Amino acid sequence: MIKFVKNRKYSYALSIILFVIAVVSLSLWGLKLGLDFTGGSLWEIRFEGQRPGTNAVSDVLGKYDLGEIKIQSAGDQDYIIRFKEINEDKHQEIRTEMEKTFPAENGSALKEQRFESVGPVIGKELRSKAFLAIALASLMIVLYLAYAFRKVSKPVASWKYGVAAIIALIHDIIIVTGLFSILGHFLNMEVDSLFITALLTILGFSVHDTIVVFDRIRENLAKHYSNDFEETFDKSINQTLTRSINTSLTTLIVLVTMYIFGGRSISNFVLALIVGISIGTYSSIFVASPILIDWHRLGRKWKN
Numbered sequence: 001m002i003k004f005v006k007n008r009k010y011s012y013a014l015s016i017i018l019f020v021i022a023v024v025s026l027s028l029w030g031l032k033l034g035l036d037f038t039g040g041s042l043w044e045i046r047f048e049g050q051r052p053g054t055n056a057v058s059d060v061l062g063k064y065d066l067g068e069i070k071i072q073s074a075g076d077q078d079y080i081i082r083f084k085e086i087n088e089d090k091h092q093e094i095r096t097e098m099e100k101t102f103p104a105e106n107g108s109a110l111k112e113q114r115f116e117s118v119g120p121v122i123g124k125e126l127r128s129k130a131f132l133a134i135a136l137a138s139l140m141i142v143l144y145l146a147y148a149f150r151k152v153s154k155p156v157a158s159w160k161y162g163v164a165a166i167i168a169l170i171h172d173i174i175i176v177t178g179l180f181s182i183l184g185h186f187l188n189m190e191v192d193s194l195f196i197t198a199l200l201t202i203l204g205f206s207v208h209d210t211i212v213v214f215d216r217i218r219e220n221l222a223k224h225y226s227n228d229f230e231e232t233f234d235k236s237i238n239q240t241l242t243r244s245i246n247t248s249l250t251t252l253i254v255l256v257t258m259y260i261f262g263g264r265s266i267s268n269f270v271l272a273l274i275v276g277i278s279i280g281t282y283s284s285i286f287v288a289s290p291i292l293i294d295w296h297r298l299g300r301k302w303k304n
Contacts, residue, residue: 002241008290008294012290014286015287019171026181029182033191034190040084041086044115047102047110048077049108057079060097133200142159168288171287172280198273202272206279213244217236237289244284255277259271
């Protein structure tokens with residue numbers, strides 16, 4: 001039987017290191033917010049033949065009142081262009097002008113990949129609702145776990161299961177968010193509404209894994225509780241270990257396949273899920289349960 005509780009100091013050390021790196025990154029650089037949160041227009045175009053230079057494209061776009069224009073190369077044939085919010089009529093006007101300037105007979109046939117335009121008010125509303133969704137989901141998880149474990153009052157109060165799960169969830173969310181802060185700073189990787197969807201999915205997956213471990217702990221405490229509280233925890237984690245790993249691996253196989261063969265539009269979403277599910281599985285085993293152990297020990301010290 002693997003002694004998870006005995007070796008928890010190593011998992012604590014790893015978690016603290018990752019957590020501190022994430023917090024420092026978020027403090028220094030924050031997140032590189034995408035179009036969904038900042039507002040504006042995003043236009044991705046592909047030139048089937050010879051791709052013109054950025055200056056030639058910028059000259060065409062400069063004829064219109066588009067505010068600050070950012071042109072980013074994507075691969076050998078694509079450009080991702082950002083400018084202020086415009087309506088569909090203006091979008092079609094610009095597209096027509098680009099097609100005239102770079103006609104197919106010159107070997108620069110233009111093909112539109114995607115166009116998105118979001119107003120700044122909508123972006124601000126999405127940002128506030130994203131934080132609200134995460135906070136509300138976390139609160140509901142605490143309440144649910146407190147109710148689900150209401151019959152387990154000794155030696156750990158039922159509400160402590162919920163708090164331990166939330167601490168593990170915060171650990172997961174901060175580390176994933178910190179990673180995207182680092183990627184945003186060094187690789188210009190942006191976060192959008194799909195990233196919030198990924199965080200909520202990670203919350204659900206991670207707490208699901210934690211509940212499985214906690215439920216086995218609850219069963220063993222009810223059946224075999226003795227003074228050796230740590231042994232009961234180790235036994236419970238070992239009994240659910242294979243199930244947790246198998247569930248995560250099968251999910252990760254699908255996600256890795258999607259990341260390799262899926263489109264660029266969902267790559268960041270899938271990457272967040274890959275990292276989040278990996279961290280969530282780790283925290284369910286190495287963070288959430290040991291927290292209950294140390295909380296129990298601390299409570300006994302205070303009583304004595």
